[in-house]
Amino acid sequence: MNRARENSWLILIGIVGVIFLIGAPQVLELFTIINLTTAIAMALLALSLGLVWGFGGILCFGQSTFFGIGAYAYVVAAINFGGTSWAVVVAIVVAAAFAALLGYFMFYGRVSDVYLGVITLTVSLIFYNLMRRTSGPEYKIGDALLGGFNGINAPPLNVPGDASWFLFPEDVFYVAMAALIIGYFGCVWLVRSHFGRVAVAIRENELRAELIGYDVRLQKLLLFAVGGGIAGAAGVLFANGVGRVTPDVFNLYNAALIIIWVIVGGRGTLIGPVLGAFGLFYLIGSLGQQTSINNNLVLGVILVVFVLLVPKGIVPTVIDLWDRKRGHRGQFRRHGRRQRRRGSRTAETSHEG
Amino acid sequence: MKGEIVVETRGLSMHFGGVVAVDQVDFNLRENELRCLIGPNGAGKSTFFKCLTGQLKPTFGDVVIRDLNVNRAHSHEIAGLGVGIKTQVPNVFEGLSVQENIWLAARRFHPAARARSLVEETLERVRLTDIRRDMVNELSHGQRQWVELGMVISAEPWLVLLDEPAAGMTHDEVLLTAELIREINKTASLIVVEHDMQFIRMIADKVTVFHRGAILIEDTMDVVAADPTVREVYLGHRKK
Numbered sequence: 001m002n003r004a005r006e007n008s009w010l011i012l013i014g015i016v017g018v019i020f021l022i023g024a025p026q027v028l029e030l031f032t033i034i035n036l037t038t039a040i041a042m043a044l045l046a047l048s049l050g051l052v053w054g055f056g057g058i059l060c061f062g063q064s065t066f067f068g069i070g071a072y073a074y075v076v077a078a079i080n081f082g083g084t085s086w087a088v089v090v091a092i093v094v095a096a097a098f099a100a101l102l103g104y105f106m107f108y109g110r111v112s113d114v115y116l117g118v119i120t121l122t123v124s125l126i127f128y129n130l131m132r133r134t135s136g137p138e139y140k141i142g143d144a145l146l147g148g149f150n151g152i153n154a155p156p157l158n159v160p161g162d163a164s165w166f167l168f169p170e171d172v173f174y175v176a177m178a179a180l181i182i183g184y185f186g187c188v189w190l191v192r193s194h195f196g197r198v199a200v201a202i203r204e205n206e207l208r209a210e211l212i213g214y215d216v217r218l219q220k221l222l223l224f225a226v227g228g229g230i231a232g233a234a235g236v237l238f239a240n241g242v243g244r245v246t247p248d249v250f251n252l253y254n255a256a257l258i259i260i261w262v263i264v265g266g267r268g269t270l271i272g273p274v275l276g277a278f279g280l281f282y283l284i285g286s287l288g289q290q291t292s293i294n295n296n297l298v299l300g301v302i303l304v305v306f307v308l309l310v311p312k313g314i315v316p317t318v319i320d321l322w323d324r325k326r327g328h329r330g331q332f333r334r335h336g337r338r339q340r341r342r343g344s345r346t347a348e349t350s351h352e353g
Numbered sequence: 354m355k356g357e358i359v360v361e362t363r364g365l366s367m368h369f370g371g372v373v374a375v376d377q378v379d380f381n382l383r384e385n386e387l388r389c390l391i392g393p394n395g396a397g398k399s400t401f402f403k404c405l406t407g408q409l410k411p412t413f414g415d416v417v418i419r420d421l422n423v424n425r426a427h428s429h430e431i432a433g434l435g436v437g438i439k440t441q442v443p444n445v446f447e448g449l450s451v452q453e454n455i456w457l458a459a460r461r462f463h464p465a466a467r468a469r470s471l472v473e474e475t476l477e478r479v480r481l482t483d484i485r486r487d488m489v490n491e492l493s494h495g496q497r498q499w500v501e502l503g504m505v506i507s508a509e510p511w512l513v514l515l516d517e518p519a520a521g522m523t524h525d526e527v528l529l530t531a532e533l534i535r536e537i538n539k540t541a542s543l544i545v546v547e548h549d550m551q552f553i554r555m556i557a558d559k560v561t562v563f564h565r566g567a568i569l570i571e572d573t574m575d576v577v578a579a580d581p582t583v584r585e586v587y588l589g590h591r592k593k
Contacts, residue, residue: 194460201457204446211406211444212458212504213432 010188013271014181021177025170034169035285038241040176043277044183044234046261050273051187052227053262055196057203058220059113062120063231063258065102065127068249070095070232071154071239072131072146078155080142083163092232099228103221110217121255128250151246154239176237180274183230187270190226199223253296260303266313275315356384359512359542360405365414367400367566374400376566377414387534387543389553389574392563393586398546399441401563402516405544406438407431418512435462437510437541441517443497447490451481451500454489458504475507479533495526502530506537513537515545519552531555550578562586 049063073094077087135148159165190196202209239245265276360382367375375397390398403409407428459468476482479499519527560577562569564586
């Protein structure tokens with residue numbers, strides 16, 4: 001996709017986003033708006049993995065870890081500070097810092113891709129089991145009881161500087177949607193910057209990136225931390241949308257769900273994961289109202305169908321189809337050849353020496 | 354004799370388990386020199402090369418680049434000294450365009466504006482201006498080699514290490530590559546690992562022959578080519 005066409009799409013996305021931001025509370029019911037806030041939190045979470053996996057090539061199976069840490073850190077900090085403004089900052093910083101710490105061991109330890117997935121997932125499950133066991137008065141951070149299985153009630157956001165002026169659910173929606181728009185365009189800016197282009201280069205060929213002088217470990221660590229920070233921000237929105245944070249944010253179901261959003265929406269794009277998250281969130285929501293088919297079964301079928309039939313995800317596939325229809329055949333051929341070349345390249349590597 | 358020594362190895366050895374791939378190699382490269390490393394398969398050239406570029410950490414001995422011991426340095430740190438490295442199998446960013454590949458290398462050491470002009474300059478030098486927007490994975494093997502050479506020279510290195518730059522190229526492509534390498538040599542010292550004797554004749558100044566992990570002989574191409582031991586090593590051991 002060339003830069004000019006990409007820019008016109010970005011403008012369109014921006015306009016749709018802003019219209020949605022302003023218009024949704026005018027036409028939708030309050031219940032729907034509250035639900036939307038949660039969906040937006042999920043979309044921001046999907047965006048964070050779309051950045052880390054789709055552009056950095058880091059398959060993090062436990063993006064929910066940073067999401068959950070962000071949510072817990074927000075609630076604990078808000079209860080202790082008696083206000084939420086700094087709690088938001090704390091949540092993002094703690095999530096990013098934890099991602100950086102975990103990333104340090106993985107990237108500087110040169111952990112390979114598969115094990116990276118296993119480690120991140122395991123860390124998320126460790127948090128799940130850890131937080132479930134924190135019921136009882138002895139488990140508290142400052143004034144905040146961790147509450148074990150039941151979790152903690154999340155104080156709603158307040159206007160910065162005035163801790164007694166709470167935001168209504170509608171106002172929280174504005175904040176969430178604005179955060180998503182800012183997050184999205186922030187990510188667009190990032191992947192177009194020198195830093196983002198190097199991240200893509202590392203995804204394409206780590207050795208080459210190193211040989212032209214980039215510290216691959218540091219670059220990956222920074223990208224991973226940025227992804228963790230965005231996931232942390234998503235956690236803050238989630239805590240506000242649901243009004244409660246429980247250990248379930250760390251569970252296997254959520255960890256897998258994020259991956260599915262990104263696969264369905266499309267790796268290598270930023271809007272794909274956002275749309276994937278929205279789409280599946282509402283699909284699961286509407287399935288939840290009936291009892292004839294099991295939710296997870298449907299989700300599983302969707303995943304299998306996408307992996308087998310639409311492996312690139314919705315957005316990249318639509319772009320390809322569009323190009324084909326318009327006669328830009330080059331783009332389509334390119335992908336076919338790329339896979340073949342990849343295969344022959346691995347064969348070449350073996351008789352090196 | 355030419356300028357000061359820029360690359361030096363002292364007793365460099367690389368063992369893989371019980372196999373000694375490089376055995377106590379003492380090697381010097383002087384400023385603005387163009388040195389070819391040759392030798393039969395398994396002679397240890399590529400292993401020696403990987404020790405120089407930080408891809409392998411030597412078992413014993415030292416690698417010194419401009420008075421700096423780089424034994425334990427990572428590849429990106431060696432590249433950071435101003436060393437351009439091309440590997441044996443073309444290592445390029447497959448899914449990115451030709452100009453993006455070269456820009457990434459140029460931008461590492463230069464501010465944005467300078468990097469842009471370096472990309473233009475480099476594309477001209479490696480003759481890829483016409484296909485600058487093409488994806489690298491669509492190109493022929495020879496063109497991919499040039500993309501990699503372009504990445505090496507766009508960073509304006511003072512020392513260039515090339516592992517089989519002419520491998521898999523057509524005759525015309527080899528000629529252009531030889532020309533390019535002589536041009537690089539005007540501003541940088543070079544070490545070229547190569548198999549192709551014809552190609553070496555085109556560029557060689559001084560040649561180092563590797564055999565069984567050690568240096569067999571080090572001299573001009575004519576002397577080396579006339580040496581009976583070298584002939585024997587290359588053509589196989591003849592019964593006497």
